[in-house]
Amino acid sequence: MTASRRILVLDDSASARVFIRMELETLEAVEVREAASAPEALELALEWVPDLITSDLEIEGMDGLAFVRKLREQPETAHIPVILITSAESDSIREQAFEAGVVELFLKPFPEGDLANYAGELLEQERFLEGIQCLVADDAPSVRNLLQRLLEHNGARVLTAEDGRQALQQLRHHPVDLIFTDLLMPHLDGLELCKRIREEEAYQETSILVLTSLHEQETRIEALRNGASDFLTKPFSREELKARLKNEVRLIHLRRQQLQQRKQEQLSSLMSALRTLSSSLSEVLGQSLQVLETVVANAPCVPEEEAEGTQQALENIRDLLESLEAFSRRTPRVERQKVGLQTITKHALDLLRARFKEDAVTIEQVHEEPEPEVICDAAALELAVFQLLLNALEAMEGQETRLLTIRSFETSEQVGLEVEDTGRGIESEHLPRVFDPFFTTKLERSAGMGLAVAYGVVEEHGGQLEITSRLGRGTRLRLELPKGVWLL
Numbered sequence: 001m002t003a004s005r006r007i008l009v010l011d012d013s014a015s016a017r018v019f020i021r022m023e024l025e026t027l028e029a030v031e032v033r034e035a036a037s038a039p040e041a042l043e044l045a046l047e048w049v050p051d052l053i054t055s056d057l058e059i060e061g062m063d064g065l066a067f068v069r070k071l072r073e074q075p076e077t078a079h080i081p082v083i084l085i086t087s088a089e090s091d092s093i094r095e096q097a098f099e100a101g102v103v104e105l106f107l108k109p110f111p112e113g114d115l116a117n118y119a120g121e122l123l124e125q126e127r128f129l130e131g132i133q134c135l136v137a138d139d140a141p142s143v144r145n146l147l148q149r150l151l152e153h154n155g156a157r158v159l160t161a162e163d164g165r166q167a168l169q170q171l172r173h174h175p176v177d178l179i180f181t182d183l184l185m186p187h188l189d190g191l192e193l194c195k196r197i198r199e200e201e202a203y204q205e206t207s208i209l210v211l212t213s214l215h216e217q218e219t220r221i222e223a224l225r226n227g228a229s230d231f232l233t234k235p236f237s238r239e240e241l242k243a244r245l246k247n248e249v250r251l252i253h254l255r256r257q258q259l260q261q262r263k264q265e266q267l268s269s270l271m272s273a274l275r276t277l278s279s280s281l282s283e284v285l286g287q288s289l290q291v292l293e294t295v296v297a298n299a300p301c302v303p304e305e306e307a308e309g310t311q312q313a314l315e316n317i318r319d320l321l322e323s324l325e326a327f328s329r330r331t332p333r334v335e336r337q338k339v340g341l342q343t344i345t346k347h348a349l350d351l352l353r354a355r356f357k358e359d360a361v362t363i364e365q366v367h368e369e370p371e372p373e374v375i376c377d378a379a380a381l382e383l384a385v386f387q388l389l390l391n392a393l394e395a396m397e398g399q400e401t402r403l404l405t406i407r408s409f410e411t412s413e414q415v416g417l418e419v420e421d422t423g424r425g426i427e428s429e430h431l432p433r434v435f436d437p438f439f440t441t442k443l444e445r446s447a448g449m450g451l452a453v454a455y456g457v458v459e460e461h462g463g464q465l466e467i468t469s470r471l472g473r474g475t476r477l478r479l480e481l482p483k484g485v486w487l488l
Contacts, residue, residue: 004029005027005029005030005031005051005052005123006030006031006033006048006049006050006051006052007024007030007031007032007033007050007051007052007053007054007119008032008033008034008035008041008044008045008048008050008052008053008054009021009024009032009033009034009035009053009054010034010035010037010038010041010053010054010055010056010059010064010067011034011036011054011055011056011059011085012036012037012056012059012060013056014036016056017034017036020054020085020115021034023112023113023115023116024054024115024116024119026113026116027116027119027120027123030123033048033050037059037060037061037062038059038061038062038063038064038066038067038070039061039062041053041055041067042067042070042071042077045071045074045077045080046074046076046077049076049077049080050080051080051123052080052081052082052083052119052122052123053071053080053081053082053083054082054083054084054085054115054119055067055068055082055083055084055085056084056085056086057084057085057086057087057088057093057097058086058087058088064084064085064086065084065096065097065100065102068082068084068097068100068101068102069100069101071101072100072101079152081103081122081149081153082101082102082103083102083103083104083105083106083115083118083119083122084097084102084104084105084106085105085106085108085110085115086105086106086107086108087107087108089105089107093105094142095140095142096142097142098141098142098143098145098146099140099141099142099145100145101145101149103122103146103149103150103153104118104238106118121238122153127154127155128154128155128245128246128249129151129154129155129156129245129249130155130156131155132155132156132157132177132178132249132252133156133157133158133159133174133175133176133177133178134151134156134157134158134159134176134177134178134179134180135158135159135160135161135167135170135171135174135176135178135179135180136148136151136158136159136160136161136180136181137160137161137162137163137164137166137167137179137180137181137182137185137190137193138162138180138181138182138185138211139162139163139182139184139185139186140182143182143211143234144160144162147180148160150238150241151245154242154245156178159174159176162185163185163186163187163188164181164185164187164188164189164190164192164193164196165187165188167179167181167188167193168188168193168196168197171197171200171203171428172428173428173468173470175202176203176206177206177207177252178206178207178209178245178248178252179197179203179206179207179208179209180208180209180211180232181193181194181208181209181210181211182210182211182212183210183211183212183219183223184212190210190211190212190223191222191223191226192226194208194210194223194226194227194228195226195227197227198226198227200428200429201429201430201432201433202428202429202431202432205255207229207230207248207251207252208227208228208229209228209229209230209231209232209244209248210223210228210230210231210232211231211232211234211236212231212232212233212234213233213234230244232244336375336376336377337375337376337378338373338374338375339373339374339376339378339381340371340372340373341367341371341372341373341374341408341415341416341417342365342367342371342372342408343371344378344381344382344385345365345385345406345408345417347382348382348385348386348389349363349389351386352386352389352390352393355393356393356404359393359396359397359402360402361393361396361402361403361404362402362403362404363404363406364403364404364405364406365405365406365407366405366406366407366408367406367407367408368408368409368410371408372408372409372410372415372416373415374415374461374481374482374483376461376481377460377461380457380460380461381457381461381481383453383454383457384453384454384457384458384465384479385417385419385454385479387450387451387453387454388417388419388451388454388477388479389404389406389419390450391419391450391451391454391475391477392404392419392420392421392423392475392477393421394423395421395423395424395425395474395475396421396422396423396424397423399422399423399424401422402422403421403422404419404420404421404422405418405419405420405421406418406419406420407420410483413482413483414463414480414481414482414483415480415481415483416463416478416479416480416481417478417479418476418477418478418479419476419477419479420474420475420476420477421474421475421476422473422474423474423475424471424472424474425469425470425471425472425473425474425475426467426469426471426475427471428469431467431469434451434467435451435452435455435465435467436452451465451477454477454479458479458480458481461481461482462481462482463479463480463481463482464478464479464480465477465478465479465480466478466480
């Protein structure tokens with residue numbers, strides 16, 4: 001049977017290596033290799049890429065801390081958890097070890113079975129934090145590094161900050177599901193950070209776990225008043241952290257389900273409003289199009305090429321209106337077909353070409369070759385892209401620089417499109433609501449339905465629509481669609 005998990009043992013004592021190997025080989029399905037020096041271990045780590053390393057602290061030539069720092073400098077080995085084994089533990093050594101990226105220290109002599117049990121836990125691939133993004137704010141590098149390693153080992157994506165001020169900057173640019181903060185930090189302490197976080201609409205319900213070595217009841221009460229959800233008293237055990245995290249994950253998934261339910265309810269309201277709107281517009285626009293088509297067809301002074309272009313634009317408008325009505329009724333107007341994203345983008349751009357020219361907007365397109373294709377309702381998807389482009393156009397009104405960048409991309413499982421503008425940008429507290437029906441940050445010319453329509457179309461296709469924005473810098477909308485067949 002081939003071993004599925006690899007452990008590297010670094011120690012300059014042959015007898016110590018044998019003892020540790022025997023301890024670790026009590027685990028199931030492991031392969032253990034030994035190294036007698038740090039250079040040998042570094043070479044083996046790059047070549048073999050173990051799942052776990054144990055290292056002695058006192059090694060001739062290069063000690064264990066220097067070895068761990070070297071590991072962290074290499075992208076191929078930076079993720080490997082390291083257990084440091086030492087006979088001379090102190091607060092200073094522990095601080096340096098965690099700062100270097102060690103996950104745990106073991107003091108010699110340790111009870112038989114303890115090292116194997118801990119190694120077994122580290123090697124477990126439970127990854128119950130998959131899909132969760134965390135922020136760790138602490139001025140102590142040892143605490144930040146330790147938490148980051150433990151969270152990432154269980155599947156989380158982790159952002160870090162050295163103080164409360166950096167933490168707020170991270171939160172303004174990255175959505176976060178779970179926040180860890182120390183109480184005593186420079187520039188902006190944990191109490192004020194909790195208060196500022198709760199002032200942001202996007203983080204009203206986000207869990208905040210406060211890390212503290214303080215035991216005063218008054219301080220804890222003040223933290224709770226400022227918005228803290230729970231506490232972890234340093235030094236905390238790995239088991240306690242894991243138990244707290246599992247509770248928080250259940251709450252995160254519950255909040256996500258509630259948010260999805262609210263979006264579905266809002267989408268139903270949007271569908272009802274769209275049915276009313278499209279029914280009224282169909283009659284009025286239909287009559288107008290007939291008149292315009294007659295004028296274009298019979299005007300002798302209109303060049304044939306221009307007349308054909310105008311005729312095509314009018315037909316595209318009719319198609320978009322029909323697609324809007326069909327989408328509002330949740331019934332496919334046409335059969336799904338394979339279509340290229342550049343083709344979809346060109347049709348949507350053609351409808352707005354005059355507006356872009358009038359507003360002096362520069363358009364840059366960066367597309368994958370060959371053209372990414374997706375199976376979809378082409379008219380509905382064109383409607384979504386049209387709304388993304390229109391949103392960008394309106395966002396750049398009055399701006400000195402007006403640049404629209406359109407990018408298509410393709411991965412092994414998805415195709416997508418990014419629409420980026422140099423508009424006013426959107427305040428962070430508004431970002432969670434931009435896809436809600438009738439919500440708008442624009443004072444004029446917008447009913448707040450465009451992005452909601454686009455979101456609904458993308459969701460109907462099993463895809464995702466994401467937004468990032470910075471005030472004064474602009475907004476980027478990212479549309480992702482699965483490459484497989486779209487099934488209703």
